[in-house]
Amino acid sequence: MRVWGGTVPGGNPAPPRFPLARAHAIGLAALVLALLLRAALDPALGDDFPLVTLFGAVAIAVWAGGGVPALLTSLVGYFACTYLFISPRGTFDLGRPSVVGLAAYLFTCGLIVWIGELMRAAHGRAREDGELLGLTLGSIGDAVITTDEKGRVTFLNAIAESLTGWTTDEAQGKPLQSVFQTINELTRQPVQDPVQKVLARGEIVGLAN
Secondary structure (H helix, E strand, O other): OEEEOOOOOOOOOOOOOOOHHHHHHHHHHHHHHHHHHHHHHHHHHOOOOOOOOHHHHHHHHHHHHOHHHHHHHHHHHHHHHHHHHOOOOOOOOOOOOOHHHHHHHHHHHHHHHHHHHHHHHHHHHHHHHHHHHHHHHHHOOOOEEEEOOOOEEEEEOHHHHHHHOOOHHHHOOOEHHHHOOOEOOOOOOEOOOHHHHHHHHOOOOOOOO
């Protein structure tokens, strides 16, 4: 029987990426909320910071669908804020915002998109690594149980399921000792949970007797 502590086969789930049409809809909905928030703040801000609430909408668009919905949200938001919050209001004179302000806005939006895509790629790699780990542990001929960092069961391979009588679905989230109890072969008394030793010491722990 092999028990791993702090390992979760399957890795962390990647952020959802919706179909493109839905991602655009989510981005535009976030944009509407951002514009409403900026309008609510208008008595306090006046003509200052006309684009300040757009960055959250851009981040949501990246989360929902990546760079393309985020780009659309950025552009539509820029035109909307130019019309609504930059004096003289109610016109589409795109020359009104300062060059520095526009450059800062575009740079910040680009940075949000870049960081969002990097995070999505990292989540994707972690998920692939987790799936590979799950396949590897599942194919080991020994009984294998893994737990999270709190000693709660996250996975049993087929051999462990047959030996313990628990399925992964039944055991998931339960303390290890509820699923697999270790006893001394001579005294027949329970011994300390090996995973707790692993988590406490941060090293491999053997099971004597």
